[in-house]
Amino acid sequence: MSDGVPTIKDVADRVGVHAGTASRALNPATRGKVSARTVSRVLEAARVLGYSPNSAARSLRTRTSSVAGVIIPDLRNPVFPPIVRGVEDGLREAGYLALLGNTDGDPERARELLAAMRGQRTDGFILATSRRDDTFSAGMPTVLVNRRADSGSVPSVTADNAAGVQAIVRLLTDLGHTHIGHVAGPQTLSTGWERYRAFVAAADAPAKRIAFADAFSEDAGHAATLRLLDAGPDLTAIVAGNDLIALGCYAALASRGLRVPEDVSVTGFNDIPFVDRQRPALTTVRIPHYDIGLEAARLLMARIGDPAAPAKRIVLPVELVSRASTARRREDRP
Structure with a gap:
């Protein structure tokens, strides 16, 4: 490790794969080209070594920011913190950070947050604020969490x-x-x-x-x-x-x-x-609060990797x- 800082080659050597394979496994946009077993091993090696991709360099190469906007209606509502925790963990395993916004149930505030986060070159959104009749920009990867739209055109994760x-x-x-x-x-x-x-x-x-x-x-x-x-x-x-x-x-x-x-x-x-x-x-x-958030993050990563894929709706069991x-x-x- 150069100067004690782990590199992509260190991660690859630990798993026993080529550095290019490790790089593809760590990038949500190319992860589908690598076997699920190899992806899991590479992610674990990166975690153990403390490897973090150079976000600035990757942003220049891929025109992405590795940041996802997460907008919720009310942080005071106890249903949302464990969902957000799941979202954060799901994004982290893909090398992404969550940019969190709270609307206090105000639709105008939600629009302002969306505009501001777009200005930060956010790669996509996870929204817990959507109403049934909301419409969404086709050009921005979006996943609804604990909510869904009547149109069914946007991926969502909800409880049953x-x-x-x-x-x-x-x-x-x-x-x-x-x-x-x-x-x-x-x-x-x-x-x-x-x-x-x-x-x-x-x-x-x-x-x-x-x-x-x-x-x-x-x-x-x-x-x-x-x-x-x-x-x-x-x-x-x-x-x-x-x-x-x-x-x-x-x-x-x-x-x-x-x-x-x-x-x-x-x-x-x-x-x-x-x-x-x-x-x-x-x-x-x-309801499985944490799992709802985790699945929403994974669904967003899939959406960023393939924006043209059919919208997937995940419904998790309840007790x-x-x-x-x-x-x-x-x-x-x-």
Whole structure:
């Protein structure tokens, strides 16, 4: 190693391949020309040796920056930090850095961030801010994370929202609940829309048992739950669009003198940190946060390598986590 700094030749020698092969394995744009086993060995050797490609030199050769823009709607929402961690690790294994931006749910701020990141010669984007009707520039590699667009023209990585809601409704039905309500998330976002549609299909509930929250937040969940209770005071269970909305349900029910789960069972979605420490602990659907981010990063690398490939949609499995916020319907208890 020259001056103690590892080179591409050092990486190649450690694996037992030509330096050109090692270089192709480390470059997302040419990685497909090398066997998966060799790529894995080269990446591991680079990690062990602490080898980092000369980004400036590579940028001059390939006209790329080795930087990907990552834009999320709200860093305060606990669902996003572990997703971002997965994104960062996925980008790092490809020799990329993440340029992170937070929009606070403001579409204009999202547009400003996109423009600014393009000005930094960003190679592509991972977006958690997209709405269902968003359109995207065909000239910029883009992957949606925890969101998807109705057009299906942009690669995406999401959790299986439909399967999660179906599992929740099945649990509540098995507990004897027949008057089940839903506090849905914003319908402009695929997560809100898919979970709402899955609830309608699984529960066959009338319109009065559904209220729409303006945001995936505790305050919005509180306001929507009050409207739901006014329209359907006979509810014995509520399926919330996500965990933050579910916490808003807790507060709204308490303000009406109703207890969870003695009077009304409540469920969430996402299994964000600390919902297991709520009183009562929240029944929810666990999504693979980290893996969603990791797969999004890998999908972006593939998109950068082959921008003309068909848009791929990855849907990762979820897991129902039953806790103390759900119980058998009062009339069915011994």
